[in-house]
Amino acid sequence: VTTLETRGDALRQAWASPPGLEGFTSAVNHKSIGKRFVVTAFVFLLVGGLEAMLIRTQLIRPENGFLDAETYNQLFTMHGTTMMFLFAVPMVEGLAMYLVPLMIGTRDLPFPRLNAFGYWCFLLGGVLLNWSFLTGSVPDGGWFAYTPLTGPEYSPTAGMDYWLLGVTFVEIAGVVGALELAVLILRQRAPGMSLLRMPLFVWSILVTSGMMLVAFPAVITASILLELERKLGLPFYDPGAGGNPLLWQHLFWIFGHPEVYIMLLPATGIVSAVIAVHARRRIVAYELVAAALVAIGVISFGLWVHHMFAVGIPVLAQTLFAVASATIAIPSGIQVFAWLATLLQGRPRWTTPMLYVVGFVVTFVAGGITGVMVAAAPFDWQAHDSFFVVAHFHYVLIGGVLFPIFAGLHHWFPKMVGRVPSEGAGRLSFLLVFVGFHVAFFPQHILGLRGMPRRVYTYGEAVGWDGYNAVSTIGSYLLGLGVLVFAYNLVRTWRRGPVAPDDPWGGDGLEWSTASPPEVHNFRRLPVVAGRAPRWEPAPVPDERTASAVTTLTVPEQGRRQQLHTTMVAAEVDDVFSVPGSTPWPLWTAVSIAVALVGVLIDHAFLAVLGAVLVVAAGLRWTSPPGGWRADPSTWADLEAPASRPGGWHGLLLGLVAVGCIGGSFLYAYFYLLVTTGGWPPPGVGPPAVLLPSVAVAGVVAATVAVGVAGRRVEARVPALVLAGLLGLAALGADALDLANLPFSPADHGYGAAFVTLRAFAMVVLVAGILVLGVALRASLRRPDDPWTAAVLQITRLLWVFVAATAVVVWSVVQLTPRVSGGEGGSRTGSVPHHSLATGIGSGTGGDAPR
Amino acid sequence: VRRLAVALTAVLLGTACAGEPSALDPAGDTAAQLADLWWLMLAVGSVVWALVVAVLVRAAMGRRDGDGEPGDWSGQRLVVAGGIVLPVVVLVPLLLLIFRVAEGLSHEPRQDDVRIQVVGEQFWWRVAYENAASAVDANEVHVPVGRPVTLELTSVDVIHSFWVPNVAGKTDLIPGETTHLRFEVDRPGVYRGFCAEFCGIQHAGMRLVLVAQDADEFDDHVRRLAQDAAEPREPLAAEGQQVFERVGCASCHAVRGTDAAGAVGPDLTHFASRRTIGAGVVANTRGNLAGWVVDAQGVKPGNRMPPQPVDPEDLEALLAYLEDLE
16 A cells, blocks of 8 residues: 555656646646636636627617627627637537546646647637727627628728638647647557447547647638738738639538538537436447447538528539538438437436436437538528528527537536535526526527528518517527536535545546546546446456556556657557656747737737747747757656657647648638639739749758758768758748748739739748757757757657658649649639629719718 | 418418518519428428427437346447437438429520529619510519529629528629529519628618519519600609709719710619618608708618718709609
């Protein structure tokens, strides 16, 4: 016993966060960060809910004067934005960060500092968005922010800038969280937990993470382009200058539709977890459910156009997207019937989490059915942008996402806090939430069919909408009350609820084998599993290698935070690795980004540049070796034998997937504008210069070769890195020189704007490559023989492959397209149809009248 | 009880009274096809939903013992039947039907259609009839019954969307593009319409009226719209015309046949024939008109018309002139 106690103390010491304010700003533990995500997201739920109550109050009767038009438009914009970006996604991410390491039997996430950084980005981004209320310039363009309404001409206040910068900041948190969770799930599962033994919640998070890495870049790109249009006049979305407002809609919905499933899939994962435990039966048809999760993830990327059925897309295309949208009913149906079969065969207990799950099934299935209806293109011509759609997506998002989140919070609360919430208050909250929800949103279907468009701050008396609206508003108050009861229950429990046992529900998963709340290191001895429900099965006898690995890890070597890598598919023991401890640098990096964004927001160039410089400085500090450059080498020189691939390599790979998708979105924008304006370059603009860009791309390729040499040959490492750096700098110089002497301005035409952004993207990637070269060079000079340095070099090589690929692709596109597409002078918008139409009307200046 | 049931059904299904907008009270074949599709989908969807809830209730009522094996066959079978077979059986015929309806209601304009151009502006609709170059109107679209109509839609500022629920689905008005909405109305009447795409502060106040009338009446209406304004018939109205030009109305509004040629706001040549003021926000009555002229911002905050400080006598004359523009 004494030995075990001592081991526990040593582990506790190694993993503990410092106390007090220092601990608060520098904690990186997945449980601290996960809890912060959950609590912050819940606060934003209350903020978004308050906004909803105000909206509903305004609509309670016709011609109501409670809110003016401007305030109403601000409130529905912030309501949607808050619920999507600041509540739903961070909430499920926070739950995943807290729970997944426990569920898969590991101690922490693979990149704890990155995780902390994600939280600070989320918090600061959320604060930035809501700061707009204090300045009066509140975003008011709707949560999907269609251009040109949100462009510089029709939204001249800073409101949209708050929106674009705040949302992008929060999206960064989403991307790094996704990357982190994916690497965690793929590399750190307990020995024996093969892919097909993972809990379904973990499956849902894995799929969701993949989706976020691909989907979020599209909206990040769309936002960057719009901010460039607003601040620098680059006309991406301006049809008068070779832009196209529909480009925004495509980019936004390429993100926006997967976004729905990014919220929904983790929620279904929660449902699977809750049903199994509270029906005391494993989920039926596990393999089908896991396959359904993957299928939904893939299909969701093929549906975006069904948000655009009213923009005049050819009927055939509409039908194809309708078919694609309807197919998602199959994987959804599989999940629903798997839950039903489990309930039929199990012995359900009607606890609060289970009630929320039943409420979920009833509501979500209804929302799914109306989803098939609105995916039916012809019917959508009626339903689109009406209250029918409002009803539909609230069925999906409240019924399908909020109910499961509440089920999950109640279910895991004893684990996270160590106290059991009251069942009575929980059931009361369910009753209010469920009844209130349906009273609020069922009538909205009818309102939509009776012609009420969404986003109207008022309506006349003669249209017959008053009764339904009054009922809906009363329902929304009940729903709001239910949420408050739920919140009150948790807060009260947190302060003085009955103490929870380790496993209050008789759960199946590894999370229930930890203390409530878990110790800072989660497991004293890392678990080994042999089935899908480890707690319901006899403990396996691990093989010798596994046993020795988990035994070794019961004592932290030299106080390091050691974890176990396992193989991706079979989860066999791979190697031991260490993660860094508490540090405030993630916070300072996030603050630096905030400084830069505020600089952009208030048009303060110095502040923006200062922020950017601080980001680089903080990032370099962040990338120092464990213990810092000056630390005694003995504390880290004898790191464990490195795996074939360090964890950071996988992290970078996924990060590059996301950055590559940003680049891909820039390319999409380039080609979309090229095609819809009928060929590039526009009249009067020649094809781009060849010499300097070609020199630059050759330099980048040569530098990449040098980086490769540095990675393979230890003796040539330093000179090769120096050479690569010089080549990279030369390429950067050539690019900059070329862009400085462009014969056209990027603000003149969509062509120039897309051309320059694509080139600038390649240059930013190149700068990142050069900075990392600096880190690699420093490591090679100061710690030439360390495994850490070898890992840095592996990562540098991977990055440079990406740098070179980007340079070559961008060079090919910008050089070839103007020469191939012919540029018939065919700016379609040069002979804009609406001019001819407008001149047919009135005195002929209608279209051009100054306003 | 029966009457109560009928009334309840009416409330739940949203049956609209005359004059109230509703996609389920079709005024013509186009909207009728969409409404039929809705009723069919509602019926099928309700059955599917009831099925799921029935299984759920069954699960709640019956208590079973024992923990079935993970690969339990009967459970798997339910999942395959409900999750794969059921959606396929329901969706394949439905999708085929949807494809047929969509094709039949294609918005591609055809040769013999009545063509009407509609331009969206923040926050009103500019309307022109193709068969009479100067037949210009605003916020009111007249169509003949029994003839296919194609609207040619575009916008000069932000994206709007044209929606008259009783008549057809909606189509967006997009700057830099021309989109089409093709439909047929069979039942004469006056139908309310709305801008359905959020377009700024007065999105809610961007409404319209669609008037379906017999072909003769329609032709008369368009012919009249094409004419210049008649000379004021009464002295007060003539005085009002001077006020119109003096206080600056003419800098934004046109009255064809006079010097007033502003093009920022709606053409007022046949203003008195319109049913509404401010793009469907209030009825075109004398009182509403006076309120609108003096303080349009009070009626529809955020629209582009500035308040007009007109003294009472001038206002009388101005109203007389405007009411004379038939």
